[in-house]
Amino acid sequence: LDPRPIGIFDSGLGGLTVARAVRQALPRERIVYFGDTARIPYGNKSPQTVIRFSRQIARFLGRQRVKFLVVACNTASSWALESLRREAGVPVLGVIEPGAHAAVEVTRNGRIGIIGTEGTVASGAYPRAVRSLRPGARVRMQACPLFVPLVEEGKVSGPVTDLVAREYLRPLLRDRIDTLVLGCTHYPLLKAALQRLVGRHVRIIDSAEETARVLKWSLEQMSLLSKGRGGERFYVSDLSAKFRDHAQRFLGRPIRRVTRVSIERY
């Protein structure tokens, strides 16, 4: 038994979908969440910068004495996992492997579409993860750089979103994928619009729930589960006027208390 909290971070607030899934799967665990809202987005920045930012956040969460680090950001999971694992001193779980695992379980025709940021696509982390689980799978990736700003603006449906989504998804549909992985924590808010577009025969995979499942399994294996009353603390690097609104959209309920952190000091 280990009462220390679980650390979860993202480039912004999208990772709250992971925090929500972890809370549901592990209600007795304490969660410390950090969202790098001052430096969001990570998706179009260089690997060096994404790694540097991720290490600062891991050091901050280390100070909060977390027992496990969950990298809820797909771009950070793509580039920074190795370096975090070397330094963190606690187990580190990204969202790529759980998403890839779920896709391989679900697909029938072996044709898997994965959408994400430019960074996530450029890293090749998803195809590597899928092929290590099922060498014959056919993976088609597509960067969707306008999805994050659309979600941030609350445009989760409507003509602009449909037009943009149709353009991005066309090559995947032409490949006759039967499984679509949402490889960015912002995308679950677009799920309804995307499902309409791809049709009911394509299964959409949101890695948040799968990540929570793998986390639970890992905590059990390592005897790191807590039997406490649970609880959450939220930290961000920027508190904008829209913060509460955005946070509620991803978390599914209001955030009461949040603390701003000067993350570049870590």
Next chain:
Amino acid sequence: LDPRPIGIFDSGLGGLTVARAVRQALPRERIVYFGDTARIPYGNKSPQTVIRFSRQIARFLGRQRVKFLVVACNTASSWALESLRREAGVPVLGVIEPGAHAAVEVTRNGRIGIIGTEGTVASGAYPRAVRSLRPGARVRMQACPLFVPLVEEGKVSGPVTDLVAREYLRPLLRDRIDTLVLGCTHYPLLKAALQRLVGRHVRIIDSAEETARVLKWSLEQMSLLSKGRGGERFYVSDLSAKFRDHAQRFLGRPIRRVTRVSIERY
């Protein structure tokens, strides 16, 4: 005569349009440009964060011994000008006042539309600047948060951009503006698309050239002009794969040398 360089900064590479205009207006001046590409965008972040980032950059440019600081970013000009003027120890020019000045000169019916980021709109800096020059002017502002990501993705024309632009500009056109200020350094790349949309009777004002004009005038007034051979140095906080491509789009020619700076240390 003063051979020290002019410092110009922006949240990213959009301010290169200002650097280009300054170079044309003042070919004998040396320019030091800083683009905060690791933390872009500023437009939807809190005033506190925009001010903190701007002060770090001003300190970095201070170390480069600049004689004049040009804040090419509209959002930073909206929030940080006062605090930079208190600290910089050199004259500080933003892009808001030059843009407002040009708008007041150009308008015939006194109805001025201004588009910018959410931060720029929330600050009220443009309406204040316009009304101080012409109290009776009618200013209508519109935040266009999707324009920066569209430009960053190279979507400077096409159906998505047209659809988004039409939605943003509708209230301005309903107000029968005859002048439209591009209140963000990314927007000049959308000028052709916007001009088609608003029609030829609406004059579009790009504050880059106006800012260069005011800068020249100020340097003359303060006897700060240089008689050197000119020159440029470029610094950024993140060097992504797309950097050269983006930089060339804004500067109008390739950047040969660029240096990455850990700006959070300043």
